[in-house]
Amino acid sequence: MSANVVIIMNDYTKMGGVEKVTSNLSKLFMSSNIKLFGIISLNQEFNEPKIQYPVEMPIFLMSIEEIQKFIQENKITHVIIQTQLLKETVEILKEIKELKVKKFPILHNTPYAYLNYFYEKNNLKGFLKYLKMILVTKQRSMYFFRKIVELSDKFLLVSKKAEIELKSILPIKFHNKISYIYNAQDIQKENNVNFNKENIIVYAGRLAYDKQVFKAIQLLEPILKNNSDWSVEILGDGPEREIIEKFIIDNNINNIFLRGSVDNVFEYLSRSKISFLYSLYEGLPTSMLEASICKNVLIGSSSKGGISDIIENNVNGFIVENDSDFVKKIESLIENDILNTNLRNGNSIVLKKFNNTRILESWEKLFI
Incomplete structure (x- = not known):
C-alpha cells in the first residue's frame, strides 16, 4: 500500500x-x-x-x-x-x-x-x-x-x-x-480477558452531569437495598463525585463503591455481569465496547450518538427510554439469571461489526 x-x-x-x-x-x-x-x-x-x-x-x-x-x-x-x-x-x-x-x-x-x-x-x-x-x-x-x-x-x-x-x-x-x-479495538486486552462473573453492576466513565451517573445511582439505590447480594462499582472521577459520595453516606449504602480512575478497567468488567451508560449523549462509548468484549449485559439510554450502535435491544442488552424503564430492566436482569446469561452471550453477535479486520478494510478502501 x-x-x-x-x-x-x-x-x-x-x-x-x-x-x-x-x-x-x-x-x-x-x-x-x-x-x-x-x-x-x-x-x-x-x-x-x-x-x-x-x-x-x-x-x-x-x-x-x-x-x-x-x-x-x-x-x-x-x-x-x-x-x-x-x-x-x-x-x-x-x-x-x-x-x-x-x-x-x-x-x-x-x-x-x-x-x-x-x-x-x-x-x-x-x-x-x-x-x-x-x-x-x-x-x-x-x-x-x-x-x-x-x-x-x-x-x-x-x-x-x-x-x-x-x-x-x-x-x-x-x-x-x-x-x-x-x-479500532485494543486487541491485546481483548485477548487477555479472564471471566469470573459476580453479581456486580459497573459504570466506567466521567462523573459529570451529562453522564447522569448520580441520577442512575439514585435509581439503583432501592434496587440494591432489596438485593444485598448485588453491588455497583463506579469507575472514574469528575465534578459529581462529591455529591455521589454524600448520597452514599447519607443513605447508609454499603454496596455502591466509588473506585476513582483505575488502570485495570478490564479486571472490573470481566468480574461484573451488567454495565450501564445513562448519558445524555455519546460518540461511540469505548467503555461499553469494552464491557461488551467482557460479555456484560449492556444498559444504555436512548440518547444522541452511538450507544445504539453497540446495544441491540434483546440481543446484548437494552436501550431504555426513561427512568422507570431503566429500573425495570435492571430488576429483570437481577431476577432472571437465564435472561442475564442469554444477553451476555449475545455480545458475540453484535461485536462482529466492530471486528478490527473489518475496520482495517474500511480504512484501506479510503486510502486507495
Missing part, C-alpha cells in the same frame, strides 16, 4: 477516549500494510502520556502553522485529524488546503454535542451558558461543520447513528462526503 499516513490530535498526553482510540488505531495500522509515519500532537500538557502508544511510533509536537511544511518534507499522502475542537480542525484543514493529500477528519462525538445544551439550566450560570449555546455556539458549530465537510475528502463519524445525525442537519449536497468507521 502506497499510503503514508499521519494522525493529528490535540494532545497525546491526556487520558481520554480520543487518546485511547488513537492509540488503538495506530496499533492497528502498524500491524498492517498501512504505513503510519507518526502522530502530530498540537499540545503536551504532561511530560509523559497517560495512554500507552506503540514504542516504535514517532510522536511530533508542533503548531498548526508547522504542519504544512512537515507534510511536504515527509511526503505524507493521507492525514487523519482527530476532531474534538471544531475550530481547530477547520484551521488545520485550511493550513493544508493546497496540499495534494487526502484529508479525513474524524468526529468523536455526536454532532448534537456541539448544537444542543445538555447541562443544568436551573441556576444563573447554567442559564447563561444555555443562552450562549442557542444564540452563538450553535450557529458557529454549524458553520464549522460545513467548512470541515467542504475542506475534507471524507468527514468521518465513529458510529452509524452519528453519521445519520450529521446528514440530517447538513444539506444533501454534503452527504456523499460524510461516512463512518468504527473505532
